Amino acid sequence: MKKILFIEDEQTLQKTLGDFLEREEYKAISALDGEIGLKLARIEKPDLILLDLVLPKMHGLDVLKALKEDPATRRIPVIILTNMEGIEEINKAIELGATTYLVKTSYKLEEVVKKIKKTLDE
Amino acid sequence: MGIVIIITSLLSYLIGTRYVTEPSIIALMDIGLTAVLFIIAFIITRSFERLAEASRMKSEFINIVSHQLRSPITNIKWITDFLTSKDVEMTSEKKEEYFGHLKDNTARMVELVDELLIVSRIEQGSFPVKRREASLENLIKEVINRSKAFAEASNIKLKFRYQKDLPKGFFDITLIRLVIENLIDNAIRYTKGEGEVEIWLEKRNNFLYFRIKDSGVGIPKADQKYIFQKFFRSENILKEQTRGSGLGLYIAKSVIDVSKGKIWFKSEEGRGTNFYFTLPIK
Numbered sequence: 001m002k003k004i005l006f007i008e009d010e011q012t013l014q015k016t017l018g019d020f021l022e023r024e025e026y027k028a029i030s031a032l033d034g035e036i037g038l039k040l041a042r043i044e045k046p047d048l049i050l051l052d053l054v055l056p057k058m059h060g061l062d063v064l065k066a067l068k069e070d071p072a073t074r075r076i077p078v079i080i081l082t083n084m085e086g087i088e089e090i091n092k093a094i095e096l097g098a099t100t101y102l103v104k105t106s107y108k109l110e111e112v113v114k115k116i117k118k119t120l121d122e
Numbered sequence: 123m124g125i126v127i128i129i130t131s132l133l134s135y136l137i138g139t140r141y142v143t144e145p146s147i148i149a150l151m152d153i154g155l156t157a158v159l160f161i162i163a164f165i166i167t168r169s170f171e172r173l174a175e176a177s178r179m180k181s182e183f184i185n186i187v188s189h190q191l192r193s194p195i196t197n198i199k200w201i202t203d204f205l206t207s208k209d210v211e212m213t214s215e216k217k218e219e220y221f222g223h224l225k226d227n228t229a230r231m232v233e234l235v236d237e238l239l240i241v242s243r244i245e246q247g248s249f250p251v252k253r254r255e256a257s258l259e260n261l262i263k264e265v266i267n268r269s270k271a272f273a274e275a276s277n278i279k280l281k282f283r284y285q286k287d288l289p290k291g292f293f294d295i296t297l298i299r300l301v302i303e304n305l306i307d308n309a310i311r312y313t314k315g316e317g318e319v320e321i322w323l324e325k326r327n328n329f330l331y332f333r334i335k336d337s338g339v340g341i342p343k344a345d346q347k348y349i350f351q352k353f354f355r356s357e358n359i360l361k362e363q364t365r366g367s368g369l370g371l372y373i374a375k376s377v378i379d380v381s382k383g384k385i386w387f388k389s390e391e392g393r394g395t396n397f398y399f400t401l402p403i404k
Contacts, residue, residue, distance in 0.1 A: 010197060104199075
């Protein structure tokens with residue numbers, strides 16, 4: 001069973017996406033802030049990370065940078081899942097090695113899961 | 123502008139040397155003209171800087187508002203996607219839970235829009251204020267009662283002490299209620315673990331004097347001068363929770379100012395915060 005780590009401080013989204021992912025037979029791991037997210041990424045070695053940007057304790061872009069600098073987590077694909085859509089954030093995230101940048105309000109739940117499946121297949 | 127000043131300065135010198143014999147008068151004319159041009163340049167530059175700043179603040183306002191609103195919107199969107207997706211089998215308990223989240227997030231959007239409307243009215247100066255004689259201690263008791271559940275859930279004890287036979291104050295009940303709610307909410311929210319929030323009310327000269335004390339995270343010195351600014355949220359709060367509009371204290375200060383009172387605070391990071399406000403007695 002593939003493991004997806006979801007780093008997001010909105011508990012409602014954790015619950016909704018978590019339930020949906022489990023229904024699609026993924027194991028959903030949740031982290032409510034950047035620091036815990038980084039820790040869990042190193043411990044659990046998920047198959048994919050969904051990363052919000054506006055996070056308590058550590059900003060998403062700092063988490064991304066740390067993930068890509070660590071040989072243990074460098075290869076894990078990261079999909080940014082955020083409501084920030086400034087061109088600066090997008091460029092920075094892609095520069096730092098994010099696979100995809102998704103603005104939450106623009107995507108249905110099923111579409112997010114399709115993107116996850118596509119990334120895992122690639 | 124700088125080139126204009128240099129050219130004008132040179133020209134006035136050349137013209138001056140042609141028509142005026144006294145060198146000191148030429149020098150005075152030159153300096154005078156240059157000074158006037160510098161002042162004009164300064165005023166023009168400042169106006170452009172202010173316009174640019176106003177434009178930047180407007181963009182920032184729109185960015186922050188749209189991000190803040192997007193959070194509950196995403197919650198509602200994804201919950202409805204889930205509830206309406208094919209083959210979803212859900213117990214009625216789970217459905218109830220999700221419907222509860224839908225309700226909470228709708229309320230969250232309503233609250234944010236209400237706060238933004240208040241902010242907009244404050245800035246346009248069209249804030250309707252209905253001041254009348256009212257009991258501040260009764261209003262505080264009412265808000266404390268409504269905050270009891272939240273306080274208990276956060277392991278916080280709310281204590282209220284007030285002087286006997288306090289006179290009535292002269293204020294708008296709806297607006298001052300907003301201020302008290304915000305101050306109590308902050309005091310509870312920003313205290314980690316167990317704690318006590320104490321409120322005092324007394325008469326001092328011709329004012330009612332309110333004080334609320336918490337033993338919470340406190341406000342770092344570097345952030346203190348921004349605390350009443352729109353959308354400002356202190357760094358040590360953002361580390362704990364990113365939700366929160368940053369409008370509460372801006373609204374509180376505007377309300378107290380328009381109520382002819384004063385609001386201020388004393389805080390020490392890691393030790394807690396005291397917020398104070400005064401309201402006139404008619």
